[in-house]
Every structure is written in structure tokens, then in C-alpha cells.
Amino acid sequence: MPEDSIFETKGVKKNFMFVCNKAPYGTIYALEALEMIMISAAFEQHAVIVFIDDGVFQIKKGHNTKSTGMKNFSPTFGVVSMEKEDADEDDEIDMVWRIVVEKESIEARGLSEEDLVLETEVLSSGELSDLMAKQDVILTS
Amino acid sequence: MAYELNGESYDVDEEGYITDISLWSRELADLIAEGEEITMTDEHWEVVNFLREYYEEYQIAPAVRVLTKAIKKTLGPDKGNSGYLYELFPYGPAKQACKIAGLPKPTGCV
Numbered sequence: 001m002p003e004d005s006i007f008e009t010k011g012v013k014k015n016f017m018f019v020c021n022k023a024p025y026g027t028i029y030a031l032e033a034l035e036m037i038m039i040s041a042a043f044e045q046h047a048v049i050v051f052i053d054d055g056v057f058q059i060k061k062g063h064n065t066k067s068t069g070m071k072n073f074s075p076t077f078g079v080v081s082m083e084k085e086d087a088d089e090d091d092e093i094d095m096v097w098r099i100v101v102e103k104e105s106i107e108a109r110g111l112s113e114e115d116l117v118l119e120t121e122v123l124s125s126g127e128l129s130d131l132m133a134k135q136d137v138i139l140t141s
Numbered sequence: 142m143a144y145e146l147n148g149e150s151y152d153v154d155e156e157g158y159i160t161d162i163s164l165w166s167r168e169l170a171d172l173i174a175e176g177e178e179i180t181m182t183d184e185h186w187e188v189v190n191f192l193r194e195y196y197e198e199y200q201i202a203p204a205v206r207v208l209t210k211a212i213k214k215t216l217g218p219d220k221g222n223s224g225y226l227y228e229l230f231p232y233g234p235a236k237q238a239c240k241i242a243g244l245p246k247p248t249g250c251v
Contacts, residue, residue: 042206073200075199078198078199
């Protein structure tokens, strides 16, 4: 690869995994991870978005942030859904997105799929680790 | 810096985005647009109104691709492209239109 090609990003496509593993509020990590996910959509990258550990609370229904003074960014996950729909349905968009939640994490927190604002695939930690092995880039928040 | 309108003062950040989005009004939008050297037409309002509705629902400004797609749906394919949006908002559709719509500066590009 010639040296100046670092600026040539057109057509570069990788398999990204975003591991959202932090509680939604109290720190900026969850929101920043969401920003990264949105940016990867802008560049039409393949993405697996994983909610694991306390990260599953990010997509739990019924957030109310009034008393914390932080913005409730729960509605923004609606955009993630739409991006996935676009990726699935629009032939002009060459992007594969998967939204995954770890089975053990939701069970340990007494949650089920019905408690989540996103439609997700539920994978066991074993299945998740197989999926991780297939990624080009794994970003953990 | 702050905008002055009808004796009220509206605080803005260092780039001219109003800091309290709940204080936005159409009159204020006209004033912000003036500062951007834009005269608001129905076409400008269509974009600004779409941005506000989208933000209201998702708490985030849309990506340019989402914006162009929405415009294409409502106004037809000849307007559903970034060229058209740049005609309306020469210094970047997201940046300028969000400013006029009273939304925070979009974090993504354009």
C-alpha cells in the first residue's frame, strides 16, 4: 500500500463491534459510544452493537432523568433502529447491522426482551464470543 | 454573546447556538438566520421544521443522509439531494439549519 493512501478512505469497509457495557447515566461513556455508532452509520460501516453487563440498562424502557439533570438519550436509540431498517431494506446502502443483547446480562438483572426499547437478538455469552472473533474492530465504551 | 429580541436576551455558546432550546421561536429563528446571511423562505422553513420535529422525537439532529431522504419524500427527488440543501444553507445544511432551528451543534460532520 503506498504511503499516501492513509487519506484514501473511500470504499474502506470493516466489521465493527461496539460493546456497550456501562450504565446509561453517571458517566459519559454510554452517550459517547452511541455517538460512535451514529458516526459509523454515516460512513456505512458494518456494525454489531452489543449491550452487555450494566449496558443493557441503556436500552431499558422508561428512563426518567429529570432528577439527574442529564438529557434522556433513550429516544436516540430509535435512530439506531432506523439505521438498521435502512441497512436491511435499502439496496443502495451496503451496510449490515446487528443489535445484540447478552442473555446472561438481561437475566441477571431480571429483564426480558419486552423491557427493551430496541428489537434485539439475544445471544448467550458463548455465541457472543464467537461473534467477537469475527470482527475487524472491537470498541468497548 | 447573546441575541436580543423584543427586549429579551438569549444566551448563545461561542459558536452562536442558543443554549436553552426551549426558548426558541420563529422570530428568534429569523434573527439567527439574519446573522447567517440567510433570508428565510418556505423552503428554509421546511428544513428547519423537519429538524425540530426530528429532534423532538429522537433528541438528536439527523444525519445529512436522513435529512436528504426525508426531503426527497416530501418535496420530490429534485430537492432530495445535498446540493439543494447547500443552496439553502451554503455554509453546511446541518450546521446552519440546526443553528436556526435552535438545536445544539451537530457532533457529526457537515
